[in-house]
Amino acid sequence: MRSIIVGTAGHIDHGKTALVRALTGVDTDRLPEEKRRGITIDLGFADLDLGDVHIGFVDVPGHERFIRNMLAGAHGIDLVMLVVAADEGVMPQTREHFEICRLLGVKSGIVVISKRDTVDDELLALVRAEIEELTRGSFLADAPIIATSARTGEGISELKGVLRKLSLAIGPRCAGKVMRLPIDRVFTVRGFGTVVTGTLIAGEIVEGQDVEILPAGMCARVRGLQVHGRPVERARAGQRAAVNLSGVEISALWRGMTLAPAGRLHATRAFDAFVEVLEDGLPLRSRMSVHVHIGTAEVMARVRVLEDDGEIACGRAGFAQFKCEKPIGALPDDRFIVRFGSPLRTIAGGRVCDVHPPKHRRRELPIARARLQSLSAADETTRLVALIEMAGARGLTRAEILARTGLSDEAFAEALRGARERGAVVEAENVFISREQFDGLVEALLDELADFHRREPLVKGMSREELRERACARLPVELFRAALANVEASGRVVVDRDTVRLSTHQPELSPSDRILKDELELIFRRSGLEALTMEAALKRIDSAPKERARKLLKLLVDSGTLIRLDDEMLIHREALEALRERLREYAMKCGANIDVPAFKTLIGLSRKYAIPLLEYLDRHGVTRREGDVRRILIAESD
Structure with a gap:
């Protein structure tokens, strides 16, 4: 069965509530003051089952003092029922309600002339002409105009038939968005606790679901659900739902909040929008x-027009x-109304484009x-x-994109x-960046390496961390890793453990550098097996x-000519290779086990050199420590 939300609109005392009562049998004026004064002050709700379509009515107040209440109910409607009294015709709030519905993007509707029994055919024709003039060129230009009387029942049956026909023609709510339910009522029910109601504008809400209440960021659980007064396990977009919440007090809730999936969306204090200003406004x-x-x-908000002249004309x-002065829960494509405060009147409406916008510099408008x-x-x-392009070099995480778009996982x-498929976006471990920005990041890495090689021609390469700090200091590390992997895979860069260099780079030695390098080697x-620290070696050269x-010593280390025994001591590769042979010969003659005294005797050096050598040999699989002795493993592998 289709579920459609129909909202009333029109001037005060034009019979909107009486019309809904004639259609549904429900009096939507629930407040004592509404009964006493005979006018609608706050939102009222009723429903009508027409067999293959179920209509939920949102009855809004018509008095200009209660426009804010009217707006709270108009946001989620699929179809508007614009009500014009036959004995008064089009009035100020008729026009304002009509403009509000147009600005909110309502695409379908019907015009109902109420109080038909109070006028003759000639006056009825004049009212029809007024309505046609008002709606000319709008979404209601070709809408049916039906004359009714809630007192006599005239036209009510015809109105139900037209409502059914129009409702069935309305397309489904926008798919691909996560659940959102803007709250329009908050109350308690004895034995159940806190209940909120609203029109589900996207997604679905399920009994037992964890939800978040924006903009406060409070979490709650859906204890129970009702749609049109009947318990259900889930409610879908386009339905009015009453949600019984556990884990939150009624004093913490108010109209204007929004239910959303827990942890999915974020409140915002600013948004960019496309705005349409009324012709007869400001x-x-x-x-x-x-x-x-x-x-x-x-919410109160300060405007910054992004047009060059700082103004959008009427x-x-x-x-x-x-x-905004206070945070709100909004998403792209949300419609909104702009009203000026003195005098209070509707001046514009718009559609949200970006809910977490940057600050726009004038020259970049x-x-x-x-x-x-x-x-x-x-x-x-x-x-x-x-959206990803607007994020620049920083990119956006998957969670940030979902929060800023409200898209479902599938969408x-x-x-x-x-x-x-367009080649426009690069993904790096759930961080997304535009192809242009990623290519720029790759070039920045290559440029930084080239600069480093020019500055340090004797050094094998740049440390990975230094490269990240210089080229991507304020960017997510995921982007650095992706860019580095890209240039390595393309063969432009060589990554050797923690060192990164251009594949074309080879240390360049001047004649004097070659002489000094040979002297150090x-x-x-x-020195043989008498390992030296770098500082000790430097003391043995003069001028x-x-x-x-x-730097030349580091070059010798990088080339493998010198080997690090530990953090400080260095030894020539040839000395270690000779030691391996001596250990093999020892094992063949004396057995595979050797203790520290025997090792000292073998190399003819003190414990100062013997222990670092043995620990190095342990680490590299030449020997293995077993208690107080080492087992020579190379003898076993031969």
Whole structure:
């Protein structure tokens, strides 16, 4: 069965509540003050079962003082029922309600002339003409106009038939978004506790589900669900639901909050939007303070128009950024209304483009508008690419993208697949960056390595960590790893443990450097198994610059000519190779076991040299310590 939300709209005392009562048998005026004064003050709800379609009615107040309540109910409707009294015709709130529905993107509706029994045919025709003039060129231009009387029942049956026909023609709610339910009522039920109601605008909510209440960030669990007064296990987009929550007190909740999946979305204090200003309103200007109505929330916000002249004129449209005084739960494509406070009136409406926007510099406004235009596209892949491009070199994590788009896991995967097919996005361990930015990062690594080799021609390469600090200091480490893997796979870079170098780099030695290098190597060759520290070796050279000699020693280490026994002591490779042979001969003559005294005798050196040598041999599988002796393993492998 289809579920459709129909909202009433129209001037005060034009019979909206009486019309809903005639259709459903439910009096939506529930407050004592509403009964006493005979007007609707707050939202009222009723439902109508038409067999193959179930209609939920949201009855809104018509008085100008209660427009904020009207806006809280108008956000989630699929179809509007604009009510015009036959004895008064189109009135100020008729026009304002009509404009609000148009700005909120309502695409379908019906016009109902109420109180038909109070006028003759001539006056009825005049009212029809007024309505046609009001709706000309709008989404209601071709809408049915039905004259009714809640008192006599005239036209009610016909209205039900038209409502059914229009409801069945309405397409499904937007798919691919996570669950959201803007809260429009909060109350308690004895024996159950806290209950909130609202229209589920996306996704589905399930009994037992953990939810988060935005913008407060409180967590709760769905204890029970009702749709149109009947218990259900799940509610879907397009249905009005009553949600029994556990783990949260009623005093912590209010209209304007939103239920969402736990940990999925984030509140925001700023958003960029495409805004349409009414022809008979006020121009929207930078630094203007306005009331923003979004979902069921109302918040004060400061405007920054992103057009070059800092203004969106009456009857025009453009981009603007809104900085809210309080956080709100919003997502791209959410519709909102802008009202000016003095005098209080509706001046504009808009559609959210980005819920976590950057600060736009004036000189970058054309670029910002172009990107916001991409974010407004219907194609989710285009929007995803634009969002990632706007993040720059930092990229966006998967969690950040989901929070900023509200996409379901399936819709995100589909959009990402399209972005990859276009070659527009690179993924690095769940961090996503535009191809252009990633290519720039790769070039930055190569440039940094080239600069390092120019500065340090004698050094084999740059440490991995130093390269990251210089080229990607403020970027996620995942992007650095991906860029490094890219240049290594392409053969442009060689990664040797912790050292990175360009594949074309070879240490360049001047004639004097070659002489000094040979002198240093000779020092270690003559030293044999008497390992030397780098500083001890440097003391054995006379006039050569110590820093230059130190780099040449590191070059000898990097080339494998010198071997590190530990953090300080170095030994020539030839000495170790000769030692291996002596150990093999020892094992053949004396057995595979050797203790420290025997090893000292074998090499003719003190414990100072013997212990570091044995520990090195242990680490490299030449010997293995077994208690107080070492077992010579190379003898066993021969």
